[in-house]
Amino acid sequence: MSNDCLQRALQEEFIFQVVNASINPGLYLSRTGTHNDDTWLLAGDRVSNIVGVPFGYDNGKMIKVVVANEVSTTFDIEIYHHLGNEASLTLLTTVVIVTNSVQTFSIADFGSVPIPQDVQIAAKVVNTTATKPRATGIYITALGN
Amino acid sequence: MATRHIRNLLGSPVLIKDQGVTIPITPDYLIEPDEYQRWALSVDIDTALDAGDIIVVHNGIVLSIFDSKCLIHEITDYLTTEHANPAPSQINYFTKILRFIGPIFTVTNGGSGRTDIAAQLSGSAEGKETTYQFFNNGANIKDKWFDHEGANITCDTTPGVIAANSKARQITFSNVRDNSNLFVDIYKNGTAPGNLFFTWDVLAKRIAWKTNGLDAITFATGDRIRIFGRDAGGITPSKAVVKITLVNTDNILGEGGFATL
Numbered sequence: 001m002s003n004d005c006l007q008r009a010l011q012e013e014f015i016f017q018v019v020n021a022s023i024n025p026g027l028y029l030s031r032t033g034t035h036n037d038d039t040w041l042l043a044g045d046r047v048s049n050i051v052g053v054p055f056g057y058d059n060g061k062m063i064k065v066v067v068a069n070e071v072s073t074t075f076d077i078e079i080y081h082h083l084g085n086e087a088s089l090t091l092l093t094t095v096v097i098v099t100n101s102v103q104t105f106s107i108a109d110f111g112s113v114p115i116p117q118d119v120q121i122a123a124k125v126v127n128t129t130a131t132k133p134r135a136t137g138i139y140i141t142a143l144g145n
Numbered sequence: 146m147a148t149r150h151i152r153n154l155l156g157s158p159v160l161i162k163d164q165g166v167t168i169p170i171t172p173d174y175l176i177e178p179d180e181y182q183r184w185a186l187s188v189d190i191d192t193a194l195d196a197g198d199i200i201v202v203h204n205g206i207v208l209s210i211f212d213s214k215c216l217i218h219e220i221t222d223y224l225t226t227e228h229a230n231p232a233p234s235q236i237n238y239f240t241k242i243l244r245f246i247g248p249i250f251t252v253t254n255g256g257s258g259r260t261d262i263a264a265q266l267s268g269s270a271e272g273k274e275t276t277y278q279f280f281n282n283g284a285n286i287k288d289k290w291f292d293h294e295g296a297n298i299t300c301d302t303t304p305g306v307i308a309a310n311s312k313a314r315q316i317t318f319s320n321v322r323d324n325s326n327l328f329v330d331i332y333k334n335g336t337a338p339g340n341l342f343f344t345w346d347v348l349a350k351r352i353a354w355k356t357n358g359l360d361a362i363t364f365a366t367g368d369r370i371r372i373f374g375r376d377a378g379g380i381t382p383s384k385a386v387v388k389i390t391l392v393n394t395d396n397i398l399g400e401g402g403f404a405t406l
């Protein structure tokens with residue numbers, strides 16, 4: 001195979017991977033109300049520790065997390081995966097929101113976070129301060145094949 | 146606007162797993178209205194209520210475990226199709242819950258049961274309480290009729306009159322003598338043995354109360370109630386008061402009477 005062919009093949013494979021990875025629409029969890037410590041966000045209308053957002057991609061990897069809530073305050077969000085009803089509940093990463101109502105985190109913040117295939121993603125508010133977060137939403141972007 | 150909180154009684158955080166929350170020791174946990182429907186499906190809250198770990202506070206009032214469950218569950222349960230056509234007794238029950246909860250829910254005329262409930266809600270008699278008081282000022286009370294409302298006329302001739310369909314919610318007893326014994330007999334519509342329909346054993350007490358096991362004490366409009374203090378041996382009571390609180394079980398209004406007992 002010539003170098004040109006090899007380069008073209010690699011480019012096609014790269015484009016194929018990018019296209020495949022880009023179809024992941026992202027994972028969204030949220031909850032209304034004021035959150036005390038250990039409040040699980042909802043995936044749709046179910047609490048995510050019971051039924052989380054399904055994740056079915058192979059070679060999954062978290063690349064960006066955006067957290068928003070009504071008030072500027074400090075708290076953490078722990079992101080987990082499990083197999084339903086907290087079975088095999090495993091912490092993926094923790095993001096620390098510092099005096100903010102919206103904050104974005106990238107791989108530079110949380111490092112490489114692989115996500116197994118066929119799990120449910122859940123998120124929990126922890127380490128709240130005097131001003132409790134309200135109506136929190138978290139948007140997770142993950143790549144996978 | 147009505148508020149609904151969960152109060153921690155355990156003294157350590159209480160996990161309500163199927164709601165994804167942990168009830169802190171303080172302050173009370175606020176359930177926001179847009180979360181009511183999901184909380185209504187919670188099983189774990191019943192477990193925590195039954196264990197005495199938490200209690201529901203409605204508009205600042207601490208509820209009983211039963212009322213906590215009613216507030217959290219029953220209305221949503223009723224509004225599902227499985228209760229679209231409840232029996233009359235269920236209508237009374239749910240009407241009471243609806244009135245208790247107040248304007249949070251709107252009753253629509255989606256079925257015959259709901260129509261009946263809406264009609265009942267337009268009235269005001271159901272759920273009201275009336276306390277009937279009976280006295281005996283004697284020094285040794287045994288095998289004596291009590292006076293009704295201090296009339297100084299014993300209730301065998303002047304009974305209490307029940308104005309609405311009702312049932313007992315509580316009975317209390319008090320007298321001036323410690324460790325006294327008395328069978329408190331409740332008669333309905335007569336003084337013959339066949340009219341005795343409930344006996345409360347007050348033994349070795351100076352004061353006593355009872356709120357359980359009263360389901361059998363029901364009255365209809367126009368019924369007459371009498372209290373008889375029957376000898377239970379031992380120390381007899383003296384200067385005794387018996388109070389029985391009835392709660393209306395429907396919303397029927399009207400007037401009537403009888404020419405004789």
